Amino acid sequence: MSKVKIRKRQELEEKRVLRQKKTEQKVKNKYLITLAYDGSSYGGYAKQKHKNTVQNVLERTLSDYLKTEIKTTEASRTDAKVHALCQKIMFEIDQKLELRKFQTQINENLPKDIIVFNIELVNHDFHCRYDVINKTYEYTITNKLDPRNIQYSWFINKKLNVDLMKKSSQCLVGKHDFATFKAAKATTDTSVRTINYLEINQKDENIIIRINADGFLYNMVRLIVKALIDVGSSSKHPSYMQTLLDMQQKPDNLESAPAQGLCLTEINYQTKR
Secondary structure (H helix, E strand, C coil), X not given: CCHHHHHHHHHHHHHHHHHHHHHHHHHCEEEEEEEXXXXXXXXXXXXXXXXXXXXXXXXXXXXXXXXXXXXCXXXXXXXXXXXEEEEEEEEEECCCCCHHXXXXXXXXXXXXXXXXXXXXXXXXXXXXXXXEEEEEEEEEEECXXXXXXXXXXXXXXXXXXXXXXXXXXXXXXXEEECHHHCCCCCCCCCCEEEEEEEEEEEEXXXXXXXXXXXXXXXXXXXXXXXXXXXXXXXXXXXXXXXXXXXXXXXXXXXXXXXXXXXXXXXXXXXXXX
């Protein structure tokens, strides 16, 4: 057989394989799960070999129930002991699921600290991570030592000046380079993000810091929270936040707030699902 014919045959085979792959992709159904979890017992969301993580548990439960290997993609990764009320997870399968029945039975098989709030069939071109337009994280600080809340807030045994914290935080709202507020593990190409709003509200013994942005760098919220607490406790001047923002580099003495006070509360999409 001539080299030309061999090459033609190879090209035809490659086209056949490509068509087959496209056909297989078309028959798969894509599902979006809204997930909530208490992160206290987990080494974070993302799958890790030697740690108990939310993704490990979820994929194992889905695979056992659906009797096929399920790989999931998450909208946002959370660290060990961080919680979520609105995590978004997607997966594909060639089965057509009865959504209400599926949700009920998956929740019966999941541990009680992981809950599927909703499942929906979405378009094939939808992506739970890349179609996000904004996310919201909340951080809870408490002045009351209560064992019932110890895994869901940061206990600080001093009165914080919330008005100073609010005034200091406003320089962060808008589009900025948040290079100062990212941990060494951050692997993103750019540290430019847009914070749409940053709210600090006090209710009884609790202070809630709520931040909505188009995206977050690794440890960004926890670094911001710790800096704001330094201002609120009067150990730093209110101009401290602007100084940090202008530095464009994380100083060695800037620490992160503890993980347990952080919760992913909202993920929003603009595109139709």
